[in-house]
Amino acid sequence: MKSNNFGAVLTLAATLSLPVVAAEQPEWHGFIAQGLAQASDSNAINDSGKLSAKLTEIGINSRWQLTERVRLAGQVVYLNGGNRYPEGARLDYLFVDLSVIDTFDHQLNLYAGRYKNQHWLFSSTRDVPFTRPSIILPQSVYYDTFRDIAVGSDGIAIKGFLQHDLGELEYNWSYGATSINTEQSQLLLSPQVSGKARQKYVHQASVFWQPAGSQATYGISLLDSEFNYRPGAAEPFSYGEVRIQRAMLNWRYQLENWELAAELMQERLAIDGFYLPGFSRSQSGLGGYLLAKYRFNQGLSFISSLDYLTRDKDDKRGSQLAIQGIPAHFGYQQSLMLGLSYDVAANWRLQAEHHWVDGTGRLSPSLVPDLVVNQQRYWQVWALQLMYWF
């Protein structure tokens, strides 16, 4: 589980929340989901390409009202997603929520502890099966390998809403870091690493605007983050520093039956060292998706998405990767997804989807590609999941 600075931040937050008065009854909610998935010709689910039941998600959360203005909220989840992220339990979030402004036209809350990422359209609910639009989200923006780093961080965050005659403004800011364990390091970097990867900080800000009387929401979000890697004994990699900066535009349009969502981003990746001492490279990738959902009657929905990513906008099809002995299809990834979901009963949903993919730019590991398993440019993945929540 993540741990850096977490205790200190939570202690500080708890101190700020004093004096504590009689707490109200805590709310408890949770979810459980189990599915099947298969990805032939890639390591997206497992290395064999065979049918897998590693699509398990279990979570429970609670929220306590400590004082008039202070709450404590937390969620623990267990995940088994095959190669998508490390298997096991983790503390998804645990933070003190301080209501700073609570008036008719302006609400502002401060969160201290392990807060959740509120900056992208689905970042705060990507870990809850029935609240995300698809089982596997568009990988250009919601890269599964970075799931644990992107869901939340240890630090502080603010979230505010301003209601105006012209519309509604939501603003978010956060600063923190996520600790990375060895298993996560191997997914991110390479199975050969044995050293210690560390996120130094992640700094994010976002605003979302919904004009009065409109069903459209427009947003912009910014991210800046730095990592370093200290190699273990007898491994082929060197000390390295990585910086990621992302700028993203968000759009959502919601009608009675139709729901459309899109996010477009540019992401700069700068690497110093790691592969070799003195190595230095900076490249900017481009990506985004368009997602559509249509609600039929009786709880049936159809969903589709188009997703596109190139890791280097100056080499969109990865042709320059051949110089390093890497096939061009590791330089990009684009896909089409079609899916259905059906609410079989209250709080029960069955979801199924199929992805047709060209390219392997968003498979793991991120920095040292798996050239053995991911040899195919074209591959497919399908998933079926039954979910329950309360």
Place this chain on the structure above:
Amino acid sequence: MRLLCSLCCLLFLSLPGLAVEVVVHSSVSETQLTTAQLRAIFSMRQTRWADGQAIQVLVLPSETTQHNLFTRNYLKMFPYQLDAIWHRQRFSGIGGTPVQYATVQELQAALERTPGAIGYLPQGWRSAELKVVTLYEK
């Protein structure tokens, strides 16, 4: 055609038992709210009335006709949008969720006995313990 649809809609909303009105407990001093303010309250973002009293949001199940009429006419939203907001808040820890009652009778009784409560009822269901809230635009 559009005029005909509007007339049909007006007729539908004026039928007894089909139109809804927003009501608050008699302890609440606010009786006029804007659409944006109602959205903030029913999205569970605003948790206190102007006098500091805690807001208690009480609703019917999302699939009921009354909830549907309320979200469309007062919040200018579709019920699934409000459900999504509540789910997001519930599963990211940043907000509470309203208390849900199975029937109009249960909702009315809860509104009458809960200080700081806000909800909606079919037109004509108001009682001495409840005040009707009217919409206004600034």
